[in-house]
């Protein structure tokens with residue numbers, strides 16, 4: 220279908236624009252995340268948004284909702300089946316195998332980017348959404364799991380997220396899951412008449428998937444199912460207990476949730492979710508777990524792995540609802556108001572210098588007069604204006620006009636700080652601006 224000429228073409232349902240009014244908050248969120256990942260020794264990986272369909276079909280599992288009904292799959296011009304990535308783990312594993320990152324190595328990776336799932340859009344659920352995630356390769360012990368979970372807690376603390384709950388479960392090793400599968404099949408067969416079509420289909424192929432059904436009518440039947448915890452092998456039980464010991468030592472609260480299976484098939488042993496109940500139906504903000512079999516199933520060397528994915532739209536919305544302030548770094552800035560001609564040239568030069576020294580610097584271009592430029596300066600949220608009019612220019616000066624009630628000390632220190640920023644790259648000016656609060660004053664300084 221083609222839109223008529225002159226008719227507006229709209230965005231795809233469930234795929235959102237991030238508008239300028241919100242992008243400062245996202246930038247703050249993303250830089251906090253990058254900082255926390257970096258501080259824990261994680262390195263960023265960027266993989267393509269499109270992969271061969273087989274990658275996701277083989278890793279996430281044919282019976283999952285993602286693979287059976289939510290993937291954006293299409294043929295490219297060569298007839299190859301491609302898919303917009305619905306998650307980041309499979310791509311990390313593919314890249315790790317392809318570039319030899321997993322042979323006899325241990326690595327901590329992180330990523331951020333858009334993911335695509337053809338789900339029914341609603342609050343907190345979109346068709347293009349963003350995940351930040353980490354994947355750790357090469358450790359089969361629960362200490363790495365405690366590290367990763369503690370990292371999420373530290374990130375939430377840094378962002379000011381409150382009222383979340385950490386749920387844990389163990390899906391056991393291969394032997395535990397085989398035993399559990401049989402007992403689940405026996406149970407669900409006994410209540411077969413209460414199951415829906417999806418669950419009946421999964422009864423033979425993948426009964427664990429029934430536990431992850433989104434159909435509310437099945438809640439009671441699912442709650443009555445035997446739990447995996449009773450089927451755990453001694454090794455899996457000890458592994459899960461050791462993780463809980465570490466979390467206790469770290470003072471991280473959690474609840475064990477024996478019916479949590481997660482929506483992807485690659486997990487074994489530990490799985491976890493962070494949930495903010497107040498947010499409504501799409502309350503899981505972060506989910507992850509161990510996937511020791513995935514690397515070999517995609518053709519790589521036997522490599523234990525553990526990681527998580529965190530939904531950024533949900534996180535931003537929950538933080539907003541909770542009133543947490545995602546500090547917009549953009550507010551810490553300077554606005555240059557200038558006349559045209561030689562004054563504008565000086566303004567451009569000053570802006571280059573300030574920006575090169577880490578100070579965000581705005582200015583109005585074109586023919587706007589001083590009144591109009593000051594209006595824009597006020598509206599921009601900048602802390603001060605640097606004014607270069609004909610008169611100042613003739614005297615080799617600029618005027619500093621504080622826009623947002625700065626502190627007396629800042630006012631006194633501003634001329635020197637600006638000069639320093641202009642000459643030798645001092646960062647103090649930016650720091651001083653950050654703490655500017657009271658009293659409005661104008662100052663003249665000589666350049």
Ligand code: HAM
Pocket residue numbers: 305306307308336338343344345346347348349350352353354482483503504505506507508509510525526527528529530531532533
């Ligand atoms: P997931 O549970 O499918 O796990 O997704 C992780 C998070 O992404 C969810 O908790 C949610 O916050 C967000 N999310 C998922 N679907 C949507 C959607 N349609 N709209 C908005 N947000 C969404 C994974 O993707 C695994 N790769 C996590 C992982 C990494 N496990 C091990 N390593």
